[in-house]
Amino acid sequence: MTDSGTVDIHISLYDYTNDIRVNLWLSCEGIFPTAKVYGFGDRPKSCHLYGFGDHPQGSLSGITSSCIMQGCEEILLLLGEHCASTLLQTDISIRKGVNLGYIVVSTCLDYLLREPFTYALYFVTAMGHVNFGVSAAFPASSPADALQAPAASVLVIGAGLAGLAAARQLLRFGLRVLVLEGRARPGGRVYTSRLGGGQAAVELGGSVITGIHANPLGVLARQLGIPLHKVRDRCPLYHTDGRTVGTRLDRSIDLVFNTLLDHATRLREALKEAAEGISLGEGIERLRRLYNVAKSEEEREVLDWHLANLEFSNAGCLSELSLAHWDQDDQFEMGGDHCFLAGGNSRLVHALCDGVPVLYEKTVKRIEHGVDGVSITVEGGQVFQADMALCTVPLGVLKSGSIVFDPELPENKLGAIQRLGFGLLNKVAMVFPSVFWDEEIDTFGCLNKESSKRGEFFLFYSYHTVSGGAVLVALVAGEAALEFEKVDPVVTLHRVLGILREAETNTETPEMIQSGHGNRSGR
Ligand SMILES: Cc1cc2nc3c(=O)[nH]c(=O)nc-3n(C[C@H](O)[C@H](O)[C@H](O)COP(=O)(O)OP(=O)(O)OC[C@H]3O[C@@H](n4cnc5c(N)ncnc54)[C@H](O)[C@@H]3O)c2cc1C
Known part of the structure; x- marks a missing residue:
């Protein structure tokens, strides 16, 4: 784990009662800038707007955010939510890299050796990796032992998952928080609609928990x-005439697709900077x-299905993605595993909202x-003031310039x-x-005859x-998603029902009860 220029700290937490040992690795290079930037313990009153480029995990080296998350989640699960109080012993061992300046190293070591576990717990708590969430142990209010000094105030803009989670955490850290939300509801791009006479919870926004670890x-x-329901692996594919794609064809093109992607990786390694100007779509087609x-029509259609699936997971056309x-x-x-949440993701939104002050239609x-500090003006002219603001609006809102920053955001953020x-x-x-x-x-998939339409209702959840x-839920990805925006929803509904009738030829497709539309923009 030790990179040149970093100090890696290995903290082994041991719970005697349950005979459980958990290991946590942290990198010093990341700890100190993070502590300075966030400094929740010191309750900074200065005004900063953090956004792109300031994410402290960017400064961690030799360790990925998911490593930290994994380690911390293990602590959380194994030692229980009150992990601080159940820990009976901490061990620490430190390995240091060669290039870090002496002063910094000795400061780190002094500090860490004094209170290693307290510091580690402080770090992972401040980062929101442990002791977060919606259980009774973490109400959206200051803990009893919070400092009594007047707390700094924060205006959180946006009541999506990011804004609500941040607001809860800031309240827990003892700050005064108010969320300003433009819509009349919380959740943002997570929206569970109740269709079919209110019986069915239907995700019109974010739906799949893409990886549970x-x-x-x-x-x-x-x-x-x-x-949680694990999304099962089996995903039969159907030809346009309703026949199931045979196992041999399915497997062979699956292999072709994965091999093409492997070769695309090698191609970019070989091309080095020259790969910059080539799209992923172009690279794959050249290799094909x-x-x-x-080569055959059927093979081409199955490969197109895989390419549509790749466009779906990247929310962008392959012609727009960089090789x-x-x-x-x-x-x-x-x-x-990828999972669905029983009853819909809005259950998470409502739990996150509990105890968090939100003003809607602002x-x-x-x-x-x-x-x-900050002064925030909402539509209609009302002004809110606070020490700090946390802006969680989507990228599209920032790109549109509909929010004026004064002074303008720094160059790196712009x-x-x-x-x-x-993409789309x-x-x-x-609902049937x-x-x-x-x-x-x-899940099941449907092939398309034309490559340009390969993403049209290619996958059903x-x-x-x-x-x-x-x-x-029928998905439309890639170029087809762009076209979809221009078509009357009634027409698209007829198309998707037509595809379903073909795909499920053994049974009659019953009359649909209700339908709804959603769209998603990705990177
Ligand atoms: C159709 C669809 C399908 C998706 N599928 C998945 C999936 O399967 N799995 C997955 O992990 N993710 C999925 N996503 C993405 C996921 O939903 C988002 O990444 C996530 O919800 C973003 O949360 P957020 O809080 O960052 O932003 P948002 O949810 O967009 O929250 C931002 C909030 O800011 C508010 N706002 C905007 N402008 C202003 C303003 N000027 N003033 C005040 N408030 C403002 C908005 O109303 C919104 O409530 C999907 C998204 C969509 C739309």
Whole structure:
């Protein structure tokens, strides 16, 4: 774990009562800048707006955020939510890298050797890795032992998952918090609609917990005792005429697809900087031609399905994704099963809202910030003042310039806002009177004849296991998602029902009860 220039700290926590030992690794290089920036223990009153580029995990070296999350979640689970009080012994061993300056190293060591566990706990708590969430142990109020000095105030902009989670945590740290939300409801891009006479919980926004390991949403679900349903692996594919894609064809093109991706990785390694100007789509197509694979019409359609699935997971067209960088965030992905949450993700939103002061229909138009604090003007002219602001609005809102920052945001943040992009993913949710598809699957896919339409209703998610109704959600990704925006929803609904009728030829598709639409923008 030791990189040149870092000090890695290994803390071994031992609970005598339960005979459990948990190991936690931290990197000093990350700890000190983080402690200075956030300094919750010191209750800074200065005004800072943190956003892109300031994320403290960016300064950790030799350790990924998911490593920390994994270690901390283990602590949380194994030692219980009151881990601080159940720990009876701490061991510490420190290995130091070679290039860190003497003064910094000795300061680190002195500090850490004095109170190693307290510091580690402080760090992981301040980072929100432990002691967070919605259990009775963490109400949205200051802990009893909080400092009595007047607390700094924070205005959180946006009551999506990020804003609500941050607001709860800041309240726990003893700050005074108010959330300003533009809409009349919390949750932002998480929205569970109740369709089919209110019987079925249908996700029109974020739906799948994409990897349960070290995922804070999984921790929330466990704290609330909400069951999770693992999305099962089997995903049959259907030809356009309704035939099931045969196992041999399915497996062989699956292998072709994965091999092409492996070769694309090697290609960019070989091309080095020259890979910068090539899109992932172009790279894969060049390799397909080079290796002369997926030549027949059927093979091509199945490969197109995999490419649509790749566009879905990246919420962008392959022609827009960079061969050099498309998978740069893979190392931060959550591992483990993908899951649905019983009853819908709004259950998490409502739990996060509990005890958090939120003002709705307060669309922020202007944020003035300086050494004396922040002054925020909402639509209609009302002004709110605080020591600090935490802005959690989506990238699209920042790009649109609908919020004026005065003074303007720093160059690095403006650059990041400008460089980051997003794409489209559309979904059509349908509620039927009964499940007419195979109940033992959670997903099935449909091929398309034309490559440009490969993402049109290419994947169906079945939510019958968790939603309280016979719910299917059809996804539209890639170029098809862009076209979808221009088409009348009634027309698209007929199209998707037509596809369903073909795909499920053995049974009759019953009349649909209700439908809904949602769309998602990704990076
Ligand atoms: C259709 C769809 C499907 C998705 N599927 C998945 C999935 O399966 N798995 C997954 O992990 N993620 C998925 N996502 C992404 C996930 O939902 C988001 O990443 C997540 O909800 C973002 O949370 P957030 O708090 O950062 O932002 P948001 O939820 O967007 O919250 C921002 C809040 O700020 C408010 N706001 C905006 N402008 C202003 C303003 N000027 N003043 C005041 N308030 C303002 C908004 O109303 C909103 O409530 C999906 C998203 C969509 C839309």
